[in-house]
Amino acid sequence: MAFYTLGLTFLIVIALTVVVLAIWICGLYFNFKKWGIGSTGYQDELRHSFWLFVATWIHEAFKDGIWVFIRTLILDVFLLRRTLRRSPTRWIMHMTIFYGFLSLAALSGLGLFMDIIEHYDLLGLTPQAEMVKDAMQLPFDIFGYILLFGSTISVARRLLLKDVRDNTTSYDVILIGGVFLITITGFYAEWIRGNAFLVGDVFANPIYAPHFALIHTVLALALFAFILPWSRYIHVIAAPLTILANRGGE
Numbered sequence: 001m002a003f004y005t006l007g008l009t010f011l012i013v014i015a016l017t018v019v020v021l022a023i024w025i026c027g028l029y030f031n032f033k034k035w036g037i038g039s040t041g042y043q044d045e046l047r048h049s050f051w052l053f054v055a056t057w058i059h060e061a062f063k064d065g066i067w068v069f070i071r072t073l074i075l076d077v078f079l080l081r082r083t084l085r086r087s088p089t090r091w092i093m094h095m096t097i098f099y100g101f102l103s104l105a106a107l108s109g110l111g112l113f114m115d116i117i118e119h120y121d122l123l124g125l126t127p128q129a130e131m132v133k134d135a136m137q138l139p140f141d142i143f144g145y146i147l148l149f150g151s152t153i154s155v156a157r158r159l160l161l162k163d164v165r166d167n168t169t170s171y172d173v174i175l176i177g178g179v180f181l182i183t184i185t186g187f188y189a190e191w192i193r194g195n196a197f198l199v200g201d202v203f204a205n206p207i208y209a210p211h212f213a214l215i216h217t218v219l220a221l222a223l224f225a226f227i228l229p230w231s232r233y234i235h236v237i238a239a240p241l242t243i244l245a246n247r248g249g250e
Contacts, residue, residue: 020224080098096147100148178227186220
């Protein structure tokens with residue numbers, strides 16, 4: 001349990017995870033209810049409600065059948081074909097950020113679940129949990145580099161391209177800068193532990209590893225809990241829902 005240091009104990013991590021999930025659920029409920037205000041065509045008692053939005057979205061998304069929904073999900077949500085048509089560079093950036101971030105979030109959740117099994121020795125599966133955690137190290141590094149690549153492209157475009165820089169808002173700076181900082185601090189925490197993927201012991205300084213691990217964790221939790229669900233960056237949820245409701249197209 002070497003990760004849980006500097007006061008960030010196992011139980012505190014569990015508590016913080018529950019809090020972040022609760023904030024996300026509240027954020028989704030708030031946004032779905034807000035989006036329902038613009039929905040029409042259902043009974044008045046459901047108007048302006050969370051369930052109105054859900055019912056309207058399901059009706060629109062599946063209006064042309066399940067196969068149209070699946071095609072739109074694969075081509076427009078998973079493969080971002082509309083972004084590819086507009087700009088291959090932006091497509092690469094979005095794909096690497098989206099799948100890098102999503103994969104790391106999923107791996108973090110799986111890692112936490114393995115820690116729970118190991119901490120409480122659930123069903124006597126501690127050896128298996130340790131094996132899973134060991135097997136996760138390489139995917140963590142690979143998807144971390146993928147996310148670093150995508151976020152670096154995003155930062156570079158805003159520094160080097162005048163038209164992109166002129167259209168950059170403070171929201172963009174917070175989100176993109178936050179993702180970049182989270183990625184960098186996560187990598188550096190891993191590197192200074194020693195024996196890191198690709199760089200070996202070049203940056204090894206284990207004394208400071210817990211500090212950067214703590215910074216990385218706090219930044220990630222802050223982004224998830226206090227920025228994404230409550231700002232315009234809820235579009236990471238809203239955009240796929242809109243595309244599916246429109247059944248693709250522009």
